[in-house]
Amino acid sequence: xxxxxxxxxxxxxxxxxxxxxxxxxxxxxxxxxxxxxxxxxxxxxxxxxxxxxxxxxxxxxxxxxxxxxxxxxxxxxxxxxxxxxxxxxxxxxxxxxxxxxxxxxxxxxxxxxxxxxxxxxxxxxxxxxxxxxxxxxxxxxxxxxxxxxxxxxxxxxxxxxxxxxxxxxxxxxxxxxxxxxxxxxxxxxxxxxxxxxxxxxxxxxxxxxxxxxxxxxxxxxxxxxxxxxxxxxxxxxxxxxxxxxxxxxxxxxxxxxxxxxxxxxxxxxxxxxxxxxxxxxxxxxxxxxxxxxxxxxxxxxxxxxxxxxxxxxxxxxxxxxxxxxxxxxxxxxxxxxxxxxxxxxxxxxxxxxxxxxxxxxxxxxxxxxxxxxxxxxxxxxxxxxxxxxxxxxxxxxxxxxxxxxxxxxxxxxx
Numbered sequence: 001x002x003x004x005x006x007x008x009x010x011x012x013x014x015x016x017x018x019x020x021x022x023x024x025x026x027x028x029x030x031x032x033x034x035x036x037x038x039x040x041x042x043x044x045x046x047x048x049x050x051x052x053x054x055x056x057x058x059x060x061x062x063x064x065x066x067x068x069x070x071x072x073x074x075x076x077x078x079x080x081x082x083x084x085x086x087x088x089x090x091x092x093x094x095x096x097x098x099x100x101x102x103x104x105x106x107x108x109x110x111x112x113x114x115x116x117x118x119x120x121x122x123x124x125x126x127x128x129x130x131x132x133x134x135x136x137x138x139x140x141x142x143x144x145x146x147x148x149x150x151x152x153x154x155x156x157x158x159x160x161x162x163x164x165x166x167x168x169x170x171x172x173x174x175x176x177x178x179x180x181x182x183x184x185x186x187x188x189x190x191x192x193x194x195x196x197x198x199x200x201x202x203x204x205x206x207x208x209x210x211x212x213x214x215x216x217x218x219x220x221x222x223x224x225x226x227x228x229x230x231x232x233x234x235x236x237x238x239x240x241x242x243x244x245x246x247x248x249x250x251x252x253x254x255x256x257x258x259x260x261x262x263x264x265x266x267x268x269x270x271x272x273x274x275x276x277x278x279x280x281x282x283x284x285x286x287x288x289x290x291x292x293x294x295x296x297x298x299x300x301x302x303x304x305x306x307x308x309x310x311x312x313x314x315x316x317x318x319x320x321x322x323x324x325x326x327x328x329x330x331x332x333x334x335x336x337x338x339x340x341x342x343x344x345x346x347x348x349x350x351x352x353x354x355x356x357x358x359x360x361x362x363x364x365x366x367x368x369x370x371x372x373x374x375x376x377x378x379x380x381x382x383x384x385x386x387x388x389x390x391x392x393x394x395x396x397x398x399x400x401x402x403x404x405x406x407x408x409x410x411x412x413x414x
Contacts, residue, residue, distance in 0.1 A: 001178035003291075005414065007251040008087025008239030010079040011352045013339045014050035014232055018082055023356045026338045027387045029367045031216040033230050033340050038194050046208035048215040049194045050232030050340025068132045069145055070110030075235035075345075076142045076190030077149065083186070083237035084150060088251065091151045095249070101154025101182040102143045105169035105189035107162045107344025107401070110137030112195040139344075142190050154182040159344075162401030163304070165189060166236065166347025170409050171260040173240045183245045189348030190235035199231060205270065207308065219341075220368035221305035221334035222312045222378045229306040232340020236348030238355075254355045255411040258296070258394070259288030265404025272311050272400060277304075278318040280406040284396065285322065288410045298323075298330050298410070299392040300363050302354045304400045305334020306341055313376040315398065326380060331390070333383040337367040347399035347407060355411055358392040 009019050014032025016022040025032070033050045041047040057066045057074035060081060066074070084090060091097075117133045135141055140158035147156055155176055159168040166189035173185035202208050209228040211218035219230040246253060261284030265276030288296045304315055316332075323329045335353055342349055357364060369384035394412045 002180065003243035004174050004177045004257045005241055005243050005246050006238050006254040006257065006355060007241050007246050008083040008089070009254060009352045009355060010082030010086060010237040011349055012052060012075050012078050013234040013349060014052055015338060017055065017078065019352055019356065023353060026335050026353060026364050027362055029365050029385060029387065031338050031367060033215045033219060035215060036194065039196055041199060044196065044199055044203055045210050046199055046203045047212045048218055048230060049199065050230060051194055052233055068136055069141070070113045070136045071192040072106055072110060072190040073142050073145050075192055075233065076188050077146060079190065079235040079237040080146045080150065080186060080188050083239050087239040089239065096183065097151050098153045099182050100152045100184040101156060101176060102147045102152045102186045102188065103157045103159065103169045103173040103176070104140060104143030105159040105165035105344050105348065106139040106142055106191055107160065107165050108191065108193045109139035111193040111198050113137045115195050115197045142188060146186065146188055152186060154185070161405045162403055163341070163343050163346055164399040164401035164405045164407040165344035166349065167351065167397065167399035167407035167409055168262065169348060170238060170351055171262060171407055174257045174260055177240060177242050184239065184241045187238040187240055187348065188235070189345040191343045191345040192233040193343060194231055194233050202231065209307065217368050219307045219337040221303070221307045221337055221366050222316065222373065222382050223369050224371035224373040226307045226309060226312065229308055229336065229341040232342040234339065234342045234345050234349055236345060236352045238348065238351060253414050255358055256414050257409060258291045258412045259284035259410035261408040263406045267404055270402050272314050274314045274317045276404055277315060277398065277400050277406050278321055280408040281318060281322045281398065284408040284410050288412070292412065296394055298394050298396050299390065300330055300357060300395045301332045302350045302395065302397045303332050303334045304398045305336055305366065307336060311400065312378055316378050316380055319380065329380050331363050331381045331383050331388065333364055333366040335364050347397065350397050351409060354395045354397045358395050358411060358413060361389055361391055363388045363390050
């Protein structure tokens, strides 16, 4: 299979409207979680989230087009514009755009628009439903809007695999290029499900933290006192290219994708297990070992680390098994304490974070880690509260989703 590299990145999160701002604040341990402002959450059990603040969609779209797309698409367009510029590509570039595709991802799609038009239907009748409702809400319309803007005429794919979707967007882009289906792919993931039915739905499952009086302390991955995740929103984009094509145009290379792993728990629709994530990690590690011509040393793991009791316990157990015990595990951290859990965009955002961490030799911290959860075996080096300088030559990023769907990607420096 052909070699595949990342040549451009973009990101928008609760901490900033671009990759640099977001990453710098993540490394400093800043938190973007606060009281919900997008709607009145006063009657909900969970009233805090990682919202993207002060974002005007008219800065990335023609004002007349804004109403045709849901907020998750607006955020995705912003990340894609940044990534294309970072990669040194535009619609006038001297490349074959029929060989440049897109792999989009969203866990839910346009949930706020679904909620809004459902209310309109109930209160005003079907004739008042917006004609833009369906195209603005479909998860694959993220790829539709972005491919039109950037003239991407290669494969147009979409992944809707819950919280693993962002990572699956990357793995699908990798496979498409590695097998010769395209020379370049844009991997883009976006989510904006912070609306009453979204927060209410997760809260009814008891999946969300209700530490409403301490929003900055609420998401606490791996900590003994964690009580659920915090919803986040955002988007990330990676420009992924065949190595020789990237080298031929003198592209900047953030890292090579050397391993991917995918698996299914086949166990429960929402409750995670150890074995499924472990199989995905093992598959990614085996591929990386083969593609690198021998044993590969993982220097850092960006964990799925949701701050839920079950996920953090199981992911830790899987990591211990993968690396042959606690003493052999590399540093592990979860950045969801800073951004919130961005669902289908999480894997993309965390891949960008992992690449920037590798490039800059710094491990982001797991904030709010105060008490070791000895009872559940959460006792790894989680890089508590303060970032750490380190030489990183290979990093792993994990994503696991409802339905028992798992995705893992390994990046390596070139």
